[in-house]
Amino acid sequence: MKFARILGGVAALALLSPFAAAADGGSLVILSTQTPRHLNGAVQSGTATAVPSTQLFASPLRYDAEWNPQPYLAESWEVSEDGLSVTLNLVKNATFHDGKPVTSEDVAFSIMTTKENHPFKSMFAPVETIETPDAHTAIIRLSKPHPALLLALSPALAPVLPKHVYGDGQDPKSHPANSAPIGSGPFMLESFTPGEATILKKNPNFFREGYPKLDEIIIRIVKDENALLIAMENGEADIFPFMTSSNSIKRMQGVERLTVTDQGYAGIGPINWLAFNTKSEKLSDKRVRQAIAYAIDRDFITKALMRGVAQQQRGPIIESSPFFDASIPAYDVDLDKAKALMAEAGFADGMELSVDYIPGNDEQQKNVAEYLKSQLKKIGIEVSVRPSPDFPTWAGRVSSHDFELTMDVVFNWGDPVIGVHRTYLSTNIVPGVIWSNTQSYANAKVDEILNAAAVEGDPEERKALYAEFQQIVGDELPIYWLNASPYHTAYDSRLGNPPMTIWGPMSPLDEVYWKEPK
Amino acid sequence: MAGYLLRRLAYGLLLMAGVVILNFFLIRLAPGDPAEVIAGDMGGATAEVLAAIRADYGLDQPLLVQLGRYLGAMMQGDLGESYFFNRPVAELIGARIGPTILLVLAAQVISITIGVAMGVMAARKPNGVLSGAVSVVATIGYAVPVFWMGIMLIILFASIIPIFPVEGMADIRLRNEGWLERMIDILHHLALPAFSLAVIFLAIYARLSRASMLDVLGADYVRTARAKGASERSVLFRHALRNAALPVITVAGLQFGGLLSGALLVETVFNWPGMGTLAFDAILRRDYTLLLGVLFCAAAMVVIANIVTDLAYRLADPRLRGET
Numbered sequence: 001m002k003f004a005r006i007l008g009g010v011a012a013l014a015l016l017s018p019f020a021a022a023a024d025g026g027s028l029v030i031l032s033t034q035t036p037r038h039l040n041g042a043v044q045s046g047t048a049t050a051v052p053s054t055q056l057f058a059s060p061l062r063y064d065a066e067w068n069p070q071p072y073l074a075e076s077w078e079v080s081e082d083g084l085s086v087t088l089n090l091v092k093n094a095t096f097h098d099g100k101p102v103t104s105e106d107v108a109f110s111i112m113t114t115k116e117n118h119p120f121k122s123m124f125a126p127v128e129t130i131e132t133p134d135a136h137t138a139i140i141r142l143s144k145p146h147p148a149l150l151l152a153l154s155p156a157l158a159p160v161l162p163k164h165v166y167g168d169g170q171d172p173k174s175h176p177a178n179s180a181p182i183g184s185g186p187f188m189l190e191s192f193t194p195g196e197a198t199i200l201k202k203n204p205n206f207f208r209e210g211y212p213k214l215d216e217i218i219i220r221i222v223k224d225e226n227a228l229l230i231a232m233e234n235g236e237a238d239i240f241p242f243m244t245s246s247n248s249i250k251r252m253q254g255v256e257r258l259t260v261t262d263q264g265y266a267g268i269g270p271i272n273w274l275a276f277n278t279k280s281e282k283l284s285d286k287r288v289r290q291a292i293a294y295a296i297d298r299d300f301i302t303k304a305l306m307r308g309v310a311q312q313q314r315g316p317i318i319e320s321s322p323f324f325d326a327s328i329p330a331y332d333v334d335l336d337k338a339k340a341l342m343a344e345a346g347f348a349d350g351m352e353l354s355v356d357y358i359p360g361n362d363e364q365q366k367n368v369a370e371y372l373k374s375q376l377k378k379i380g381i382e383v384s385v386r387p388s389p390d391f392p393t394w395a396g397r398v399s400s401h402d403f404e405l406t407m408d409v410v411f412n413w414g415d416p417v418i419g420v421h422r423t424y425l426s427t428n429i430v431p432g433v434i435w436s437n438t439q440s441y442a443n444a445k446v447d448e449i450l451n452a453a454a455v456e457g458d459p460e461e462r463k464a465l466y467a468e469f470q471q472i473v474g475d476e477l478p479i480y481w482l483n484a485s486p487y488h489t490a491y492d493s494r495l496g497n498p499p500m501t502i503w504g505p506m507s508p509l510d511e512v513y514w515k516e517p518k
Numbered sequence: 519m520a521g522y523l524l525r526r527l528a529y530g531l532l533l534m535a536g537v538v539i540l541n542f543f544l545i546r547l548a549p550g551d552p553a554e555v556i557a558g559d560m561g562g563a564t565a566e567v568l569a570a571i572r573a574d575y576g577l578d579q580p581l582l583v584q585l586g587r588y589l590g591a592m593m594q595g596d597l598g599e600s601y602f603f604n605r606p607v608a609e610l611i612g613a614r615i616g617p618t619i620l621l622v623l624a625a626q627v628i629s630i631t632i633g634v635a636m637g638v639m640a641a642r643k644p645n646g647v648l649s650g651a652v653s654v655v656a657t658i659g660y661a662v663p664v665f666w667m668g669i670m671l672i673i674l675f676a677s678i679i680p681i682f683p684v685e686g687m688a689d690i691r692l693r694n695e696g697w698l699e700r701m702i703d704i705l706h707h708l709a710l711p712a713f714s715l716a717v718i719f720l721a722i723y724a725r726l727s728r729a730s731m732l733d734v735l736g737a738d739y740v741r742t743a744r745a746k747g748a749s750e751r752s753v754l755f756r757h758a759l760r761n762a763a764l765p766v767i768t769v770a771g772l773q774f775g776g777l778l779s780g781a782l783l784v785e786t787v788f789n790w791p792g793m794g795t796l797a798f799d800a801i802l803r804r805d806y807t808l809l810l811g812v813l814f815c816a817a818a819m820v821v822i823a824n825i826v827t828d829l830a831y832r833l834a835d836p837r838l839r840g841e842t
Contacts, residue, residue, distance in 0.1 A: 178604070197690055234683075236684075392803075393549045395550065395555075
């Protein structure tokens, strides 16, 4: 009897619970396999921090799905003729979660803090000073034109921090407030349990009238992908972003209640590639690298190994970016040409090579490495696959340049200046640092073009410079780009305005709502 | 008795110190260091940033200096700060130790009650069908890897027949409900992981109590009890089981370490927010202080469990009470 009462109580609870509420309000459960160290995106990159950080902190600008900047904390902005200053006119009604107003002082403090502490040094490197003539105007003064600046002012890269909290002299990278942030974003922190969950609740004083729509967002960390998929199938969770495994994607596509999309990842621009150590004697000749490229079948990799969920990627800039140059050499499979190039380079008898890969994502990394072993054998290259037990081991090998070939996945992060230049500039050959120019690729012309593109204010001119860059690296191949990481989002089809902008789930979810009660 | 306890405690402390020192060196044998993980997590960092991270955490110091500092802080009850989370290790473990104890105790209770019941039933008719069935079930239970059992239970009871949740210890959406609803929710989440962990130990207890009961049932005092006309139930539970339980108590204590290590796998499979998942992540991130802290606590729990077992054994067996 008592048990029946308890069961009845549970049933009643299910009916009364908040997620049975009407269209406005309700809760959104996001699943993630990644653990954030803390929640402050100003001093920490990566998707794990960016998802909660962009809910907690607002930023000067935000972006739509077509790479167009939109007003956010800045209701308008203006780039000067000479490109040496950018004026932000801030909204007047924005407040932090503790009630203090957001002022130009906070914006100036945040950009300088990010410049000094964020690992993406190129984002704000040209920023010299930020003037604050009044509480709602910030003028960013640059040492040289910096067209990447507007993308760098996105929510994922430029959270506006409260100066009255972070300006206390403590190191921002280990500031206690990073685990209990006060921002001006659409959601406020309710609790952050490291490695487990982040719970965010609606900010009732959010400066965008009528937003956010949801009452709360729960970000749950689930390490086991299988458990995570079952949670999605059973309705225990509502949205699962950053999904790359074809098995997961296809399984989610089979669930009637869910929609699966690959939109929302153009900004990250994740590229899965094969990197060459150009300092290795065997790989220093570009003809060997080209031979390897001619032997690899991108079509097989994306259609067979990745079961059609991934798109081919032909160059260093993600193909969905306006800067991508479609005329870059494609290296369609041609084994005869590959063998001829090997012979020309003096390796007619073949050679032995080892290939590394990042452990943990077999479909994108390990399986491709295994495929290279059988495929390159056809042109006389004996490949041994060298596994790493975990990420630090792989990173240690690659960052110390102890490799010949390695699989890798690297993000574009919006503007090429932020995520592309680092891989190809000879000034960024820095042993000990992962995701620097670990290929030791050095070409003075490439350095010159990239440095010119970084300061070119005219979009068409800039596009032309990047086209030239892509032609050169497309010929010299310090890297052979294989595919765009097939990031997909599975979400409950009853969700309105799912995150589809260029920054997808790493952007404020203030407009997301339930079209019908859940 | 007091002297005995003190001696056991002293041994325990020595053991824990050994565990800490051994692990301190073992984890540093693995390639890679926390600075690389933190930098990797940040999307790559400059050489200066890497050096700064190492200096921040004292990782640029000689190993012995690092060990000395660690032990020194530990003497004062400070387990240090997690490299990855920038938070005190004690605080992180504090949040995770409860769920692990809950899981381990639940598994212990399930395995002992069901295991002993199976053993007693089997011992009543050692050559009967039931006895054979218990042996078969026990052998299978003992042979099955704990993580495989967890995955199978998830597939069966969370996917094919979705009656149990798969992730975590509680549904966060119910966090503001009353305590009764939350308790039911936790038990609902606990069922599958506790059972997965219990299966292997259940088999051990079933076989052990069957053998032990068979011994005891043949003893003179049982025959005497029967001759006196005691009921079968009284013979089994008052006379036989109390004596047959002694080896079960011993093994229960010894198995505590096994349960804890099994919990690590079960926690990972079920996303149970305990010390196991914390340790697993700490290894992958080379979070030395956090891992050492978890191992230290695990060692302490095993030492305490062994002392408690000894005491329980003494209480259960009057013959040992006088010994010191």
